[in-house]
Structures are given as C-alpha cells and as structure tokens.
Amino acid sequence: MTSDDIKAQLAQVKYPGFSRDIVSFGLVRSAAFLEESGTAKVSLALTTSDPQMPLQIKTAVEAQLRGLPGVREVIVDLAVTSVKPPVTGGASGTAGVGGNLAGGAALPEGMAHAVAIASGKGGVGKSTFAVNLACAAAQVIAASQGRLWGRQRSPRVGLMDCDIYGPSVPLMMGLSGRPEIEGDGAGAMIIPMVHHGVKVMSMGFLVDDNTPVIWRGPMIMKTVQQFIQNVKWGELDLLLIDLPPGTGDAQLSLVQTIPLDGAILVTTPQAAATQVARKGGLMFQKVNVPLLGVAENMSDFVDSSGQHHALFGSGGGAATAEQLGTVLLGKVPLLSAIREGGDLGQPIVVREPQSETAQLFRDMAEGLLKGLKKRS
Numbered sequence: 001m002t003s004d005d006i007k008a009q010l011a012q013v014k015y016p017g018f019s020r021d022i023v024s025f026g027l028v029r030s031a032a033f034l035e036e037s038g039t040a041k042v043s044l045a046l047t048t049s050d051p052q053m054p055l056q057i058k059t060a061v062e063a064q065l066r067g068l069p070g071v072r073e074v075i076v077d078l079a080v081t082s083v084k085p086p087v088t089g090g091a092s093g094t095a096g097v098g099g100n101l102a103g104g105a106a107l108p109e110g111m112a113h114a115v116a117i118a119s120g121k122g123g124v125g126k127s128t129f130a131v132n133l134a135c136a137a138a139q140v141i142a143a144s145q146g147r148l149w150g151r152q153r154s155p156r157v158g159l160m161d162c163d164i165y166g167p168s169v170p171l172m173m174g175l176s177g178r179p180e181i182e183g184d185g186a187g188a189m190i191i192p193m194v195h196h197g198v199k200v201m202s203m204g205f206l207v208d209d210n211t212p213v214i215w216r217g218p219m220i221m222k223t224v225q226q227f228i229q230n231v232k233w234g235e236l237d238l239l240l241i242d243l244p245p246g247t248g249d250a251q252l253s254l255v256q257t258i259p260l261d262g263a264i265l266v267t268t269p270q271a272a273a274t275q276v277a278r279k280g281g282l283m284f285q286k287v288n289v290p291l292l293g294v295a296e297n298m299s300d301f302v303d304s305s306g307q308h309h310a311l312f313g314s315g316g317g318a319a320t321a322e323q324l325g326t327v328l329l330g331k332v333p334l335l336s337a338i339r340e341g342g343d344l345g346q347p348i349v350v351r352e353p354q355s356e357t358a359q360l361f362r363d364m365a366e367g368l369l370k371g372l373k374k375r376s
C-alpha cells in the first residue's frame with residue numbers, strides 16, 4: 001500500500017448523486033499512507049450548501065479505505081466551506097441532486113448578476129455569442145437611460161473571458177495590450193479594458209500565445225477567482241462569463257467558483273453539437289445552476305438572394321431546450337457579417353446596429369436583463 005494506492009482508491013468514491021468521483025471533482029487536497037502505523041490520511045476540501053454532504057463523503061471515504069491490506073486506521077480531515085443555495089427558479093430551476101456545489105464566494109459588491117455562456121462542443125460560436133450579447137446588453141441599458149447605444153458614462157456590462165486555451169474575446173472586442181493595474185501588493189486591482197460599452201477582462205491580456213498550454217490548466221481556478229475578486233468591475237448590472245468549451249473538470253470547477261445566476265448554452269443545430277450541449281445542460285442542473293436558455297447559433301445560412309439554407313440541419317436548439325426543460329432564446333443565422341465583425345473587433349451588434357441580427361441580440365439581452373431583475 002502506498003500513497004498513490006490511496007489516491008487510486010479515492011478515485012473510486014463517487015460524489016453523492018454523481019457518476020463522477022471525488023478526485024476528479026477536485027475535492028482531494030492530499031492523500032498519504034503511513035506505513036509504520038498503517039494509517040491512511042486523507043485531506044478533503046468541500047464547498048457545499050448541503051449540511052448532509054460532508055458526513056456522507058467522509059463515510060464513503062472511510063468505507064472505501066477501511067479493510068484494505070495494511071490499512072489499520074483511516075483519518076479523514078474535511079475542510080467544509082458552507083454556501084447559501086443560489087436563487088433557483090428561472091426557466092428550469094431544477095433542484096438538482098447531491099447538494100449544491102455552486103457559488104464558492106459571493107459576487108463582489110456592486111455586481112448585480114453573473115451569467116455563464118457555455119457550450120458542449122468547441123467552435124459553435126460561444127465567444128461570438130457572448131461578445132454580441134454583451135454589446136447588445138450595453139445598448140439596451142444605454143437606451144433605457146435615454147443615451148445613445150454604447151455611450152454610457154460608465155459601462156454596466158462586463159465580459160469575462162475564461163477560455164484560457166483559446167481566448168478570442170480580445171480580438172472580437174477589438175482590444176489588445178495589457179490592462180492597467182491600480183495599487184500594488186495584495187490589494188492590487190486590475191482595471192478591465194473598455195470597448196463598445198463593455199468592460200472586458202481576458203486571459204488573452206495576460207498570457208501570450210507562447211505560454212505552454214500545460215501551465216494554463218492549473219491556472220484556471222486561481223485565475224477565475226482573481227478575475228472576479230481582483231478586477232475592478234465596479235457597478236455592473238450584468239457580468240457575462242465566456243466559459244471554456246466542454247463539460248469537463250475545468251468547467252465544473254469554474255461553475256463552483258462563481259456564484260452564477262444561471263447559464264446559457266450555445267449550440268449549433270446539428271446532432272453532434274446538441275448531444276454534447278445536453279451534457280453541458282445536465283452538468284449545470286446537477287450543480288444547481290439554473291439554465292436560462294439555449295441559443296442556437298449558425299442556424300440558417302442566408303444567401304445573397306435572401307434564401308435560407310439549413311446547412312447544419314434544423315431544430316437542434318429547440319429540441320435541446322425542450323429536453324433540458326428550458327427555453328430557446330433565439331436562432332442566430334450563419335452570416336459572413338458576423339464572422340467579419342468578430343475578426344475586425346467590431347461585433348455585428350455594434351457594426352450593423354440596425355440589422356435583424358443586432359435586434360435579435362438586443363431582444364435576447366433585454367429578456368435576460370428583465371428575467372434576472374425579476375428573480376432578484
């Protein structure tokens with residue numbers, strides 16, 4: 001029996017209510033086997049709102065390790081951070097199973113709501129969607145204040161790009177360079193960059209393309225915590241968070257770190273994307289983050305004569321929403337103007353504010369802002 005054997009055994013212990021184990025959930029801080037005394041020593045850290053959860057996990061760990069050859073004693077040290085359950089409700093505020101992992105800390109003062117933009121598959125246009133929704137929300141808020149679109153004195157919408165592997169938000173928002181830092185030492189705050197009426201923070205401002213990907217993985221939790229706590233967001237009506245694509249550990253960890261009001265899933269209509277999107281939806285439901293809706297991207301290709309072509313099939317977004325018990329927020333067409341806008345740092349919502357697509361994004365943003373306000 002070795003410390004590695006103990007760790008391998010812990011990987012057999014499922015998080016209650018989940019098919020995933022406590023090691024891949026990131027609960028295990030250390031695991032050791034002291035040969036002389038036959039002691040298996042395990043240190044766990046857990047964030048939960050369910051008072052039953054710590055005991056359930058401790059019991060499961062003890063049961064797994066006790067009786068193993070050479071193990072005479074099992075010591076489980078469990079650090080528990082209790083959190084209040086998030087406000088559920090919305091389109092599909094399911095109760096979830098196995099206790100709430102979401103919401104490791106409160107939102108910073110002045111930040112009203114945080115919503116994640118997620119996708120199961122990569123390349124479905126999640127960042128494009130997040131960027132346009134953020135700009136649209138800024139326009140809606142500016143209009144409600146009687147100002148011209150994007151001409152807010154102080155932006156009330158933030159966009160946080162957590163896609164550490166391929167941060168594309170800076171390019172799409174027309175931003176480059178490094179953000180300024182205010183203060184120094186532990187109290188130093190990063191000043192988000194501002195463009196198109198949106199405050200933006202991205203890993204892309206901090207790492208260059210040469211940073212090895214292997215270094216980025218472990219940075220993700222820490223970075224995200226810092227992006228919430230050490231960035232001077234100021235007063236915000238809405239922070240949109242562009243998650244990395246997928247439904248793996250990184251996404252799950254992020255979802256636990258941020259007290260989200262909800263999540264929006266972006267998918268293309270084809271089956272390959274919707275199947276993975278559904279997995280993502282279930283992940284959010286399991287950790288009690290309400291799904292606020294599904295957005296279908298690249299729905300129809302509209303040719304120069306105005307004809308619609310369903311290049312990626314049709315109906316996938318609506319079917320995904322129905323299966324997850326949530327709503328279809330909208331169908332964004334496949335348009336070269338959307339891609340061009342992204343490449344030029346001028347999202348279509350900003351570049352062609354009178355277009356149907358810009359209006360669609362404003363409608364979605366308005367619905368989101370109203371829905372969040374109602375629930376708070």
Ligand SMILES: Nc1ncnc2c1ncn2[C@@H]1O[C@H](COP(=O)(O)OP(=O)(O)OP(=O)(O)O)[C@@H](O)[C@H]1O
Pocket residue numbers: 119121122123124125126127128129163166168244245297298299332333334335336338339340342343
């Ligand atoms: N509706 C659309 N019409 C035309 N092009 C689009 C549309 N949506 C996204 N694109 C283009 O598709 C490409 C991928 O989009 P994007 O980077 O937003 O995807 P993503 O899901 O965020 O990808 P990642 O896997 O990096 O997270 C980009 O070149 C973008 O400009």
